[in-house]
Amino acid sequence: MNLYELTIGEAHGLLSRKEISAVELTRAVLARITEKDEKIGAYITVTEASALKQAALADERIAGGDMTPLTGIPLAIKDLICTKDIKTTCASAILENFIPPYDAAVMEKLNRAGAVLLGKANMDEFAMGSSTENSGFKITRNPWDPGRVPGGSSGGSAAAVAADLCLGSLGSDTGGSIRQPASHCGVVGMKPTYGRVSRFGLVAFASSLDQIGPLTKTVSDCALMMNAISGYDNRDSTSVPREVPDYTQSLTQGLKEVTIGIPRQYFETDGLDPSVFLAVQKAVKTLQDRGATLVDVSLPHTSYAVAVYYIVAPAEASSNLARYDGVKYGARDKTQSSLLGMYRQTRSKGFGKEVQRRIILGTYALSSGYYEAYYNKASQVRTLIMEDFNTAFKTCDVLLSPVTPSPAFKFGEKREDPLALYLSDIYTISANLAGIPGMSVPCGFSQEGLPVGLQILGPHFNETMLLKVAYNFEQATDFHKAKPVF
Amino acid sequence: MKITREEVIHVARLARLELDETDIETFSHQIGTILEYFDTLNQVDTQGVKPTSHAIFLTNAFREDEIKPHLDREKAMANAPEKENGYFLVPRVIG
Numbered sequence: 033m034n035l036y037e038l039t040i041g042e043a044h045g046l047l048s049r050k051e052i053s054a055v056e057l058t059r060a061v062l063a064r065i066t067e068k069d070e071k072i073g074a075y076i077t078v079t080e081a082s083a084l085k086q087a088a089l090a091d092e093r094i095a096g097g098d099m100t101p102l103t104g105i106p107l108a109i110k111d112l113i114c115t116k117d118i119k120t121t122c123a124s125a126i127l128e129n130f131i132p133p134y135d136a137a138v139m140e141k142l143n144r145a146g147a148v149l150l151g152k153a154n155m156d157e158f159a160m161g162s163s164t165e166n167s168g169f170k171i172t173r174n175p176w177d178p179g180r181v182p183g184g185s186s187g188g189s190a191a192a193v194a195a196d197l198c199l200g201s202l203g204s205d206t207g208g209s210i211r212q213p214a215s216h217c218g219v220v221g222m223k224p225t226y227g228r229v230s231r232f233g234l235v236a237f238a239s240s241l242d243q244i245g246p247l248t249k250t251v252s253d254c255a256l257m258m259n260a261i262s263g264y265d266n267r268d269s270t271s272v273p274r275e276v277p278d279y280t281q282s283l284t285q286g287l288k289e290v291t292i293g294i295p296r297q298y299f300e301t302d303g304l305d306p307s308v309f310l311a312v313q314k315a316v317k318t319l320q321d322r323g324a325t326l327v328d329v330s331l332p333h334t335s336y337a338v339a340v341y342y343i344v345a346p347a348e349a350s351s352n353l354a355r356y357d358g359v360k361y362g363a364r365d366k367t368q369s370s371l372l373g374m375y376r377q378t379r380s381k382g383f384g385k386e387v388q389r390r391i392i393l394g395t396y397a398l399s400s401g402y403y404e405a406y407y408n409k410a411s412q413v414r415t416l417i418m419e420d421f422n423t424a425f426k427t428c429d430v431l432l433s434p435v436t437p438s439p440a441f442k443f444g445e446k447r448e449d450p451l452a453l454y455l456s457d458i459y460t461i462s463a464n465l466a467g468i469p470g471m472s473v474p475c476g477f478s479q480e481g482l483p484v485g486l487q488i489l490g491p492h493f494n495e496t497m498l499l500k501v502a503y504n505f506e507q508a509t510d511f512h513k514a515k516p517v518f
Numbered sequence: 519m520k521i522t523r524e525e526v527i528h529v530a531r532l533a534r535l536e537l538d539e540t541d542i543e544t545f546s547h548q549i550g551t552i553l554e555y556f557d558t559l560n561q562v563d564t565q566g567v568k569p570t571s572h573a574i575f576l577t578n579a580f581r582e583d584e585i586k587p588h589l590d591r592e593k594a595m596a597n598a599p600e601k602e603n604g605y606f607l608v609p610r611v612i613g
Contacts, residue, residue, distance in 0.1 A: 133593040227574045240572050269579040270572065339556045350533060357534070359606050361597035371609045376536040388535055392526065393549055395533040409559050411569030416562065418570060451551050467573025492574070 035060035036196045037515075040105050040253040043199055047094055047104050054094065054104025058087035058148050061106045065150065065197050071518055073172045074182075074192035076111050077119050078151035086148045093146050101256045103146030108198035110189045111152035112159060113244065114233040115139055118149070122235050123167040124157045126362045126382025136233020137268065138202060138244055138261045145260050150198050154188030157384045158353065159209055159237045161185050162453055165443065166386045174216060175516035176482055180440040183213030186247065190217040193247050194516060200248040200257055204234060206241045207341055208435070208460025211472040214247050215435035215485025218474045218514065220254045220502070221247045225493045226467035227272035230265030238348035239270075241341075241464040250512055251473065251502040255279035258495060274493060282496045283503040287322050290501065293329035293428030298459055305438035311476030311484040312434045318508050319432070319501065327428050331420040334462065336413050341461040342454050343397050343410035349387075350394030356382060389450065418466045421491075430501050431489040433459050435472045439482035459487055469495045473502045474511040483511075520553035521546055 035057050038046070046052045062080055069075055083106065090104035109115060112122045114132035116139070121127045135143065142149070156166035164172045164187025172187045174180040175195040182191040186203025190213035193201050203210040205223035214221025222245045229244045236242065246257035259280065264273040294316065299309065320326055358364035358378035365377035380388070397406035424431060437456055446453040463470040468489055475486035486505065490498045506512055526546045530537045537545065591604055600607040 130597055133589050133596060225574075226572075227576070266579070266581055270574065270576060272574060272576065333562070336559055336562060339559050342552065343556060354534075358599055359608055360595075362599070364599035369609055371611050372534070374609050375534040379534050380536040383535075385541075388537075388541070389545060389548065391533045391535065392529050392545060393552065396521070396525070396529045396549070396553075399529065399532065406556060408569055409564060410556075411571055412564035412567040413559055413562050415567050415570040416564070418573060450548055451555055454552070465573065 036064040038199060039249045040102070040199050040256055041250065043105055044101050048099060050094070054087040054090035054148065055084060057104060058083050058106045061150060061198060068195060069197055071173065071178065072175060072191050072195050072197065073170050074153055074188040074195065074197050075108065075151045076121055076123065076154050076169060076188070079118055079149055082118070083148050083150050090146045090148060100145040102142065102260050104148060105199050106148040106150045107142065108150050108153045108189055108192040108201040109139070110155055110186050110201070110203045112155065112204060112235040113138060113202060114235070115149065115152065118152065120152065120235070122158050123155045123169055124382065124384065124387070125168045126356050128363060130361055132233070134233065137230035137265045139233065141261055153186070153192055153201060156185035156187070157387050158235070158349070159185040159204055159206055160349070160386050160390055162208070162212055162456060163441070163446070164188065165447065166384055168384050171443065174440050175518050176218065177440065177480070178518060180442050180482070181216070183216035183440060185209040187213045189247050190214050190219055190221065193217065193219045193249060195518065200246060200253055202244055202261070203247050204242055204244050205464065206237050207345060207464050208457050210245045210247060211435050211460050211470055211485070211487060214472040216440040216483065218483030218511070218516070219247055219249060220251055220474070220512070221245065221472045222254050222258065222495070222498070223463060223470045224258065224262065224495055225469045227270050228469070228493065228495070229261050230263070230268040230271050232265055232267040236352040238345040239352060240348060241345060251499060251506045252280060252283055255283060255499050277496055279496060279499055282500045285500055287319060287324040287501065287504050290430070291325045291327055291428040292316070292319060293327050293424055293431045295329050295331045295334070295424065295431050295433055297331050297334040298433040301437060301458060303437050304434065305478070307478040308434050308436070308438060308484050312432070312486055315475040315486045315505060316432055319505055322504050322508055329424040329428060329431065331424060331462070333413060333416045333420050337417055337462045337465060338455055338458055340410045340413045340417065340465060341457065342393070343406050344414065344465070346390040346394030347397045347407050348394070350391045350398065353387070353391055386450070414465050417462055421466045421468055425491045429490065429497050433487045433489070435459055435485040435487040439478040439480070439484055463489055468492055469498055471498045471502055473505055475505070475509070476511060520550045
């Protein structure tokens with residue numbers, strides 16, 4: 033077996049038994065990146081020299097018996113998570129040369145655990161998009177079909193895991209940006225509960241929705257990453273002071289006591305691809321066969337979630353992105369003699385079209401005369417969407433659904449029609465609006481051989497339950513073992 | 519159309535963006551379509567429903583006002599596009 037194909041759990045075993053070294057492992061993955069990333073385009077920056085240094089330090093730690101499950105494990109990090117002294121671009125021209133003077137909270141945790149940073153993963157600019165086509169630098173190809181998108185916005189993070197260009201990665205999820213690319217690339221992805229993982233050092237898109245989470249090859253790897261990144265941080269005022277369980281502990285428990293809710297609205301959506309429908313139906317049956325009880329549930333406000341999200345998220349983004357003014361950091365246009373002219377040229381040249389579209393949409397929704405009709409109305413319907421989930425979780429432990437209505441689409445297919453692309457977020461965005469955790473696990477393939485994901489949603493802070501259901505499913509199936517040929 | 523060219527230009531100004539003719543045209547059309555879609559929210563009766571701005575209920579996160587380790591000025595300003603003597607440099611504001 034090639035070292036780059038290892039899961040985190042497998043690599044940890046070999047490292048702890050000293051059958052391989054962290055330097056060997058890191059070299060193998062870096063060589064894989066050199067050989068294959070030209071075809072995929074998962075990375076914006078590869079940090080070869082510092083990766084090898086970190087790997088050597090990890091080997092010293094291992095030799096000294098000071099090892100965590102992530103010591104010596106090479107990871108990719110989405111390029112909107114600040115990495116000290118390493119360029120963090122958000123895939124935007126406006127941050128092309130931005131070098132953070134500090135680490136994000138999750139990077140401090142990974143560094144303390146002894147993980148190895150391979151590089152920074154491509155994404156839609158400022159995480160706005162579902163295809164990674166909005167990257168200001170380059171596209172990322174889906175390892176399962178180079179003519180198709182990897183999903184987004186964490187497209188680089190998902191493609192890197194699927195193509196064995198890292199052992200695991202971090203992404204961020206504001207409306208599905210971890211779960212959707214995980215589904216399109218056939219890997220495991222988790223959006224934790226809002227407040228579970230510190231957002232300190234995560235470049236803000238929509239602050240009430242953003243959450244960092246892992247993308248991995250297996251469910252148990254996901255649990256290991258969650259153990260490493262979760263926990264309270266007083267530098268993020270929305271971080272929740274709540275104990276972090278060991279997420280690996282419950283994986284092997286059975287499903288006897290578990291009730292699965294099937295939200296009927298999620299299966300009645302126009303445009304739900306038959307192959308996705310079928311794969312998810314089969315997955316439900318598999319879990320039922322393993323002892324879970326099924327109940328039918330209703331989330332009556334589902335069809336309004338897209339409208340609510342595309343008011344709330346751009347509104348928050350328009351405010352968050354006001355900081356890119358060409359003064360304190362980031363690019364500046366130097367052709368203008370007035371301050372206002374400098375602001376406007378800097379922002380128009382620095383931001384891509386989708387980012388500008390959302391800033392305008394958000395500014396409009398917050399502007400005098402429209403605030404009540406748009407932002408306030410959306411915030412009220414958001415309450416109703418949250419209540420739908422609260423009601424549903426009185427009768428079940430988790431909800432199962434598709435992640436996206438269809439498998440990965442072709443490049444350019446949805447470029448000219450932003451609304452059509454927004455509508456494909458229908459299954460993922462409600463979880464962000466309600467702050468609940470959600471996962472995507474591989475559950476089959478379409479007729480064209482493209483991966484399909486199963487979404488598992490649960491109540492606030494019950495990641496343990498999601499992981500248990502996901503692990504049971506993974507044990508019963510082989511989808512996670514399939515590898516793309518590219 | 520839900521949003522006029524003039525409104526797009528006005529909002530772009532508020533957001534400190536400078537749009538060219540093509541952008542104004544495309545954005546008016548695309549944002550118009552999106553705003554029309556938002557009208558579906560009018561079907562929902564929200565009378566008496568409290569708005570939610572955060573999904574997790576936390577009260578104010580207070581802490582002691584203590585000086586903690588922080589970046590020195592040089593590091594904090596390292597990414598500034600233009601600076602002079604420890605200050606950010608901007609185009610002339612007062613004429």
